Amino acid sequence: MSAPEFSIVIPVYNEAGNVAGVVGEVRAALDGRVGYEIVFVDDGSDDGTAAEIAAQSAAAPGLVRAVTHATRGGKSRALINGAKAARGPFMATMDGDGQDDPASLLKMWEKLCEGGAPDPRLLVCGWRRERKDGFRRKLVSRIANAVRRLLLGDGTPDTACGLKLMNRVTFLELPHFENMHRFFPALFVRRGHRAVSVPVTHRPRNAGVSKYGTFDRLWAGLWDLIGVMWVMRRMRYPDVRPDVRKETD
DSSP states (O other): OOOOSEEEEEEESSOTTTHHHHHHHHHHHHTTTSOEEEEEEEESOOSSHHHHHHHHHHHSTTTEEEEEESSOOOHHHHHHHHHHHOOSSEEEEOOSSSOBOTHHHHHHHHHHTTTSSOOTTEEEEEEOSSOOSOHHHHHHHHHHHHHHHHHHOOOOSOTTOSOEEEEHHHHHHSOOOTTGGGGHHHHHHHTTOEEEEEEOOBOOOOSSOOSSOSHHHHHHHHHHHHHHHHHHHTOOOOOOOOOHHHHHO
């Protein structure tokens, strides 16, 4: 089977009730329109998530694949291990709770390819303009995004949106740390790439419950922000010049 144009990496933890629906919606949105694969990363679930992923993989071999953590490692580690297992040169990320609309990925892919070919130096971020969450979660997210934009200058209105599309190799070259997924735009911009935002559809959760608190995430994010500012000051990615001697031999 030829390599897909991009791999959709989906971290899941105790999302047995959402796996089949996510796969069905991805296929309805993307089949016949773009080459892709789905890589679920089961982050140590203790419900029926692993069995649901296995059933979907058996029904669509080569299209749906699985990476399984023996113990819980967190969303960022799940994305890293999913990226390592992925086969596509580009990588999309999506949450596995059913709130992200996979049809938005096609719009994001079109944005990445505006120049005629996928731009390896562009990060496309989803922007949930009409977020279907409770008041407190929306308030905390609004505060966190405002603080990030002010201190990191990433120009991104919704860094916490699970929908993102990027060069997979570039992602794997970034500094890896817990909760790095909240800072993709700033890290990519510091790497010398561009980040743009595309409005995407956001929906209420169909099954299961959120695995994150509200205000505890805000306080953790503030501490993470301090660490990211330190890391960004020390990131160095000089371009490698071609070997002139080889070119003139």
